[in-house]
Amino acid sequence: MTVLDWQELGCGVWKTVVGEQQDFTPLSWMSREPLFEALEQMQETTLPFAMSDIHLEAAGSSRILRLPLQEDEKLYGLGLHFMKMNHRGRTRYLRVNSDPKQDTGETHAPVPFLVTDRGYGVLVNTSRIVTVHCGSTVKLNETALERVKDRNNDRKSWKATPLSDYIEIVLPQEGAELYLIGGPGLMDAVRRYNLLCGGGTLPPKWGLGFWHRVPTLYTDKEVQEEAMEFRNRDFPCDVIGLEPGWHSKSYPVTYEWAKERFPEPKKTIDALAEAGFRVNLWEHPYVSPESKLYEPLEPLSGSYSVWGGLAPDYSLPEAQRLYQEQHLQEHVSLGVSGYKQDECDGSELTGNSWMFPSHTQFPSGHDGEQMRQMYGLMFQKMTDDLFRTQNRRTYGLVRASNAGASSMPYVLYSDLYDHKQFIRALCNSSFSGLLWTPEVRRASSAEDWVRRMQAVCLSPLAMLNAWGDGTKPWSYPEVEPIIRHYIKLRMRLIPYLYTTFAQYRFQGIPPFRAMPLVMDMADGFTVNETGRAINTTDGAYGKKTEKLWDDQFMIGDCLLVAPMFAGETTREVLLPKGGWFGLETGERYEGGQIIQVEPGLEQMPIFVKEGAILPTIPAHAHAQLPGEKVQLHLVHFGNKPGQALFYDDDGETFDYEKGDRCWAQLEVHGTGNSVDQGNEAFEGKLSEGLEALFSYNQVKWTFGASRLPEE
Numbered sequence: 001m002t003v004l005d006w007q008e009l010g011c012g013v014w015k016t017v018v019g020e021q022q023d024f025t026p027l028s029w030m031s032r033e034p035l036f037e038a039l040e041q042m043q044e045t046t047l048p049f050a051m052s053d054i055h056l057e058a059a060g061s062s063r064i065l066r067l068p069l070q071e072d073e074k075l076y077g078l079g080l081h082f083m084k085m086n087h088r089g090r091t092r093y094l095r096v097n098s099d100p101k102q103d104t105g106e107t108h109a110p111v112p113f114l115v116t117d118r119g120y121g122v123l124v125n126t127s128r129i130v131t132v133h134c135g136s137t138v139k140l141n142e143t144a145l146e147r148v149k150d151r152n153n154d155r156k157s158w159k160a161t162p163l164s165d166y167i168e169i170v171l172p173q174e175g176a177e178l179y180l181i182g183g184p185g186l187m188d189a190v191r192r193y194n195l196l197c198g199g200g201t202l203p204p205k206w207g208l209g210f211w212h213r214v215p216t217l218y219t220d221k222e223v224q225e226e227a228m229e230f231r232n233r234d235f236p237c238d239v240i241g242l243e244p245g246w247h248s249k250s251y252p253v254t255y256e257w258a259k260e261r262f263p264e265p266k267k268t269i270d271a272l273a274e275a276g277f278r279v280n281l282w283e284h285p286y287v288s289p290e291s292k293l294y295e296p297l298e299p300l301s302g303s304y305s306v307w308g309g310l311a312p313d314y315s316l317p318e319a320q321r322l323y324q325e326q327h328l329q330e331h332v333s334l335g336v337s338g339y340k341q342d343e344c345d346g347s348e349l350t351g352n353s354w355m356f357p358s359h360t361q362f363p364s365g366h367d368g369e370q371m372r373q374m375y376g377l378m379f380q381k382m383t384d385d386l387f388r389t390q391n392r393r394t395y396g397l398v399r400a401s402n403a404g405a406s407s408m409p410y411v412l413y414s415d416l417y418d419h420k421q422f423i424r425a426l427c428n429s430s431f432s433g434l435l436w437t438p439e440v441r442r443a444s445s446a447e448d449w450v451r452r453m454q455a456v457c458l459s460p461l462a463m464l465n466a467w468g469d470g471t472k473p474w475s476y477p478e479v480e481p482i483i484r485h486y487i488k489l490r491m492r493l494i495p496y497l498y499t500t501f502a503q504y505r506f507q508g509i510p511p512f513r514a515m516p517l518v519m520d521m522a523d524g525f526t527v528n529e530t531g532r533a534i535n536t537t538d539g540a541y542g543k544k545t546e547k548l549w550d551d552q553f554m555i556g557d558c559l560l561v562a563p564m565f566a567g568e569t570t571r572e573v574l575l576p577k578g579g580w581f582g583l584e585t586g587e588r589y590e591g592g593q594i595i596q597v598e599p600g601l602e603q604m605p606i607f608v609k610e611g612a613i614l615p616t617i618p619a620h621a622h623a624q625l626p627g628e629k630v631q632l633h634l635v636h637f638g639n640k641p642g643q644a645l646f647y648d649d650d651g652e653t654f655d656y657e658k659g660d661r662c663w664a665q666l667e668v669h670g671t672g673n674s675v676d677q678g679n680e681a682f683e684g685k686l687s688e689g690l691e692a693l694f695s696y697n698q699v700k701w702t703f704g705a706s707r708l709p710e711e
Contacts, residue, residue: 002056004178010036012045012182012192018056018063019175024315024366025125026403027177029377032198038507039195045182048118054180065122065169065178073118075134075167076186076516077431079111080401080412082421085428085514085550087114087134089161095129096372096400098345098415105132108345109376109401109412111432113193114167117516119183121193125403127370128172135164187517191508194433198407200504200511201435205651205695206278206337207395207409208497209238209623210487211463213282213340215470217245219261220268226472227277231621235473235484236491238622240272241280241340243467252309253283254291255326269335276622279336280396282467284343285375286311296322300363302371304356313362313371314378324386332386338396339383341410344375345400376400380408391653397437397461406433406508411461413439419452423563424550426459427514435512437461442469446476447601448566450483454604455563457486458555460512482602488619492711495615495632495646495695500556502647502663513554519576521549549574557644558612559583562597562605570598571605579610581637586707588638608708611642613666613684617696618711626652629697634684636668636703641682643667648693664688668703 006014013034022028055066075087078094083103092105100107112130115121124130142165149158179196183189194200212230214223223240230237244250248258257265269279286309287293287301294310300319301310312319346355360368376398387394398410412434414425422438429436440456440463443449453473456462464473473487474480500511515521552562552573560580562573575591582589583606589595597605608614614635617624624630636642646664649656665687672681682703690696702709 003052004054004056006051006180009196010034010039011042012188013039013196014051014180016178017175018065018171018178019173022126022175022177024127024364024370024374025177026127026374026377026405027125027197029315029374030197030381030404030407032404032407034197035195035199035506035508038199039192042188042191043184045119045184045188047120047180047182051180061173063171063173063175065171067122067167067169069135069165069167070118071163072522073116073135074516074521075114075116076428076514077111077113077115077121078105078132079113079428079432080107080109080425080434080436081105081428082107082416082418082425085424085548087132089136090134091136092132092134093129094132096345096376096402098343098347098399099349101416106348108399108414109405109432109434110373111401111403111405111434112169113403113432114169115181115186115189115193115431117186117521119185119189121181121189122169123179123181123193123403124169124171125177125179126172127366127374128176129369129373130172131170133168133170135167136161137166137168138162138164187509187513190431190510190517194406194504194508194510197404197433199506199508200406200433200501201409202393202501202505202656203395203409204393205494205498206238206623207393207461208494208501209462210236210457210490211239211241211280211461212237212473213241213243213463213465213467216243216467217261218242220263220265224268224271227272227275229472231275233474236487236619236621237277239278239280239337241282241463241465243282246281247283249288249290251284252286252288252307254288255283255293256291256330266334273335276625278338280338280340281331281336282340282342284341285379286343293322293326302356302360302362302368304360304368306354306356311356311360311371313364313366314382315362315364315366315371315374320382323382327383327386328389332390337392338387338394338409339379340397341376341379341383342399344379344398346372373402377402377405377408380405380410384408388654391655393652393654395461401434404433406504411435411437413437417441419448419455419565420551423455423553426512427550427553430510430512430514430517430553435460437463439463439465440471441465442471443476445566446479449476450479450601451564451566451604453483454486455561457490458561458604458606462487462490479601485602486604491619491623492616492708493614494623495617496556496559498651499615499645499647503556503645511556515549515552515554515574518554558609558614560607562607564599564604570596573597573605573607575607579638579640580607581610581706582606583608583708588706608637610638611640611668612637613642613644613668614708615646615666616708624651624695626650629695631698631700632693632696633700633702633709634666634686635705635708636682636684636701637705639681639704641668641670646686648695650694662688662692662694664692
């Protein structure tokens with residue numbers, strides 16, 4: 001048994017190396033400087049145990065990291081997960097996989113960062129697969145005999161997973177870099193992780209608008225006609241996504257335009273830009289023999305093909321250069337705004353498996369296991385670097401990721417399509433420096449369509465993906481006004497969303513937050529009998545289990561979203577302490593309790609904190625263009641004074657990193673009896689004048705609102 005030597009890097013972050021230092025890891029590939037200044041501004045922290053309580057043990061050829069675990073401790077993080085939020089009692093095998101249909105830990109984005117409600121986290125920085133036993137193992141010599149139950153006669157107290165006193169992490173044989181990240185709270189530990197990874201991403205403003213992906217074999221004429229139908233029908237839209245058919249060949253891909261469908265791609269992109277649309281291109285990593293890139297990339301690729309195409313070794317600078325030069329010349333210089341990075345994860349579905357095998361050899365010396373774990377990160381970093389050379393921000397989609405991705409302008413998505421799992425994934429992503437979109441593709445009914453569209457409009461990337469069946473926002477005419485309303489609500493909230501992402505960028509605070517990040521989940525809100533940690537397998541044996549509230553989330557500091565699902569007419573909502581208003585109903589609720597709501601189909605439950613100041617703008621057809629200025633409408637809720645931070649920059653370039661940005665303080669003060677005088681009882685203040693703001697030419701205030709005013 002070995003006690004590790006931890007060295008403090010910054011306020012509340014410690015590092016050690018087990019075995020040999022590895023040069024191909026998520027953090028080394030991302031090469032982002034930690035935001036030490038922001039770390040130092042956080043409060044001092046201590047760990048909930050002594051560092052000497054963390055042990056390293058040898059077990060055959062493996063090394064096992066053991067961390068102490070309390071009886072009621074909850075375990076979160078470990079990347080993007082669809083089926084559980086609290087991993088307590090589970091074993092997680094963290095391999096990249098595009099088909100995570102079983103609760104094993106395999107997923108699009110397995111991040112070996114575990115965070116607990118005791119207020120600390122541990123990160124294993126490696127390009128290898130990591131297995132984490134989340135209190136699912138008990139050594140023979142540590143087994144408490146009083147916990148051993150007979151299932152025949154003690155069915156109520158018997159547990160499939162015995163209560164464990166340790167987390168065990170199986171480290172790669174060659175070694176790994178370990179980080180210990182303090183709190184003191186759960187949110188503090190997550191923030192420190194994000195700041196260690198370079199902070200969060202700040203998308204361009206257009207990225208926060210509405211996205212629509214057209215069917216795969218559309219021609220340039222069909223793309224433009226569909227885009228203009230959004231304008232003609234009064235549906236906002238900022239991004240048109242082109243699916244595989246824009247390629248001359250796909251599966252494997254050429255990265256070259258299909259001349260029969262897009263004979264003049266620049267003219268098409270320019271025409272769309274003139275109408276306020278950006279263009280996002282679908283692609284994947286496997287290069288067709290018919291691509292001009294094939295010959296120069298062949299000696300720089302792995303020993304196995306995928307769909308007959310190359311799997312390039314993008315850990316090599318020369319391979320990166322070839323990819324970036326081709327993409328700059330053929331796409332970005334024409335005005336393309338970003339990419340959807342598909343198929344960089346691999347599938348293990350029985351009868352439909354694809355991917356290069358783990359024993360693939362790459363010219364760099366890395367093998368297939370490492371490359372599969374890292375491929376999603378590679379494409380995020382290469383394309384972000386490419387747009388940085390043009391001083392243009394991008395925002396896109398990716399189907400695989402890993403640790404260290406918080407600074408990347410990419411949102412995860414999946415070919416799976418369970419709505420409840422999609423919302424749980426959105427919650428889970430907030431623990432691991434990831435973003436997730438519950439994209440909409442189709443629906444089983446008009447009700448299902450509305451509920452999916454409502455939720456996606458209040459997510460990190462609001463997108464309808466019509467690549468397969470050609471659905472449109474107006475595909476269900478009977479609910480078309482509801483869909484239009486929520487897309488426009490999204491557009492109105494862009495200033496609030498943008499400020500929330502700025503907090504992510506500079507302070508590491510997740511923009512979308514699972515409930516354990518914003519409140520103490522042990523504060524009387526559980527529904528189990530004892531209030532203690534419940535074994536996660538209990539539900540399979542008919543026992544009452546803890547409600548995890550993984551079907552609702554916060555956006556920023558002030559908005560709480562509680563999605564509805566098809567077939568539901570009522571739902572419970574957990575409100576943190578304080579006063580809350582229904583954003584669109586105006587009904588007031590006292591927090592610190594579970595409430596029951598019964599919205600009609602035309603509403604999704606959205607709540608705003610009393611005292612909040614919500615920055616909004618008119619819902620235009622698209623986000624503001626560079627240099628365009630609009631009216632800023634600041635809406636204050638309730639009868640309490642409030643304050644909030646507000647952020648602005650040019651919304652397009654990286655000049656904000658050089659200081660071309662504005663943080664303003666919004667304040668509302670009481671000037672009289674708010675109950676009797678209403679709006680006259682308040683006055684508002686914007687600490688920076690209009691001349692300091694990039695996007696606004698006038699400011700309008702509304703005080704004491706109970707609901708969001710109509711436009």
